[in-house]
Amino acid sequence: MPDVRLDFDPQRELEELKGYLGDAYRQDALEHYQETLDEEWAGCGDEDGFYRRSHGYLYNLTAFAMTGTKLPYVRELTRRVPPGARVLDYGCGIGSDGLMLLKAGYRVEFADFDNPSTAYLRWRLEQQGLDAAVHDLDKEVPDGFDAAYAFDVIEHVRDPWAFLREMEQRAALVEVNLLEFDEHEQELHYELPIPDMLGYTAERGLERYRVYYGSSHLVLYRPERVSGARRLRNRLAVAAEGLRRRVRRR
Secondary structure (H helix, E strand, O other): OOOOOOOOOHHHHHHHHHHHHHHHOOHHHHHOHHHHHHHHHHOOOOHHHHHHHOOHHHHHHHHHHHHOOOHHHHHHHHOOOOOOOEEEEEOOOOOHHHHHHHHOOOEEEEEEOOOHHHHHHHHHHHHOOOOOOEEEOOOOOOOOEOEEEEOOOHHHOOOHHHHHHHHHOOEOOEEEEEEOOOOOOOOOOOOOOHHHHHHHHHOEEEEEEEEEOOOEEEEEEEEEEOOHHHHHHHHHHHHHHHHHHHHHHO
16 A cells, blocks of 8 residues: 655644643743643542643643654554545544544544543644544544554553453554553553553454564554464564564664
């Protein structure tokens, strides 16, 4: 499948946030986005409420989007799902990945809690002249998608298996990245059972497994179980990537 052009523009990410916040915009909050988020969390302490009220994520997610870190994940999806496909950005935050896909011709819908990030996303859609549904995870989220993806999201949930089931119920292809746990990086991250989760995807229609940045395990898989021969090929692919990763670390 030919490569899809992605409209990645870090400067626009910054200018949109400035335009949205106006006089309330703080450059120091962007430059120290992790500290901004940590301070907000320390003053909240209620995890469920935090994800529904956080303004610090406006800065955190903007700063992260400006790095282009998730571009390889988006490209992996576009190599397997053509423009025109219906895709779900699950745990979308401010929606930067889905906005790129919308402009590339995909039929994107977004899902997250009703919070300041999704309010900002709705503003961004209007500003860019784009039309897409933004679903509230506390309410009903539709199914029937060609693909659903969640980047840097699953490590924030208490039950990652339930999270995968929610995605599998809604899409024919699931893409997630599984981050290795670093207790010093982010208090709101949970440790994922990555070996078990890789084994789980190997039992299914695993289409891609690759480790990015030394600690982000990206998997694309179809939820249905596959034959024994296919499972063996999947396990070999997982083992081969693990070997390549160890070699790269030397």
